[in-house]
Amino acid sequence: MPVGTIRVPSNQPLGLLAAALLEAEAPDSFLAQNAAIRAAFDSRLAANPAFAQAPKARLDWLMERLPDRSPFHLIYPIRRET
Numbered sequence: 001m002p003v004g005t006i007r008v009p010s011n012q013p014l015g016l017l018a019a020a021l022l023e024a025e026a027p028d029s030f031l032a033q034n035a036a037i038r039a040a041f042d043s044r045l046a047a048n049p050a051f052a053q054a055p056k057a058r059l060d061w062l063m064e065r066l067p068d069r070s071p072f073h074l075i076y077p078i079r080r081e082t
Helices: 015-022 036-047 056-064
Strands: none
Touching: 036 056
16 A cells, blocks of 8 residues: 555444545545535546546545535544554
């Protein structure tokens, strides 16, 4: 896995739910809940191959557009395994 990758094990309570919510292409993901943002995201992916291959750029793009960001929106609430 690339440096900075966060692993969410599925063998924990609600692990599969976390994976489904965080997977951008899952039908029940956080992204799927907002059709306008989803359509713009899909369009950007199709039009910009560099964007499609850049996980940080995709996350930044999404974070700029999500409503109701808390003061902790840049802090990912998952601890890394060592």
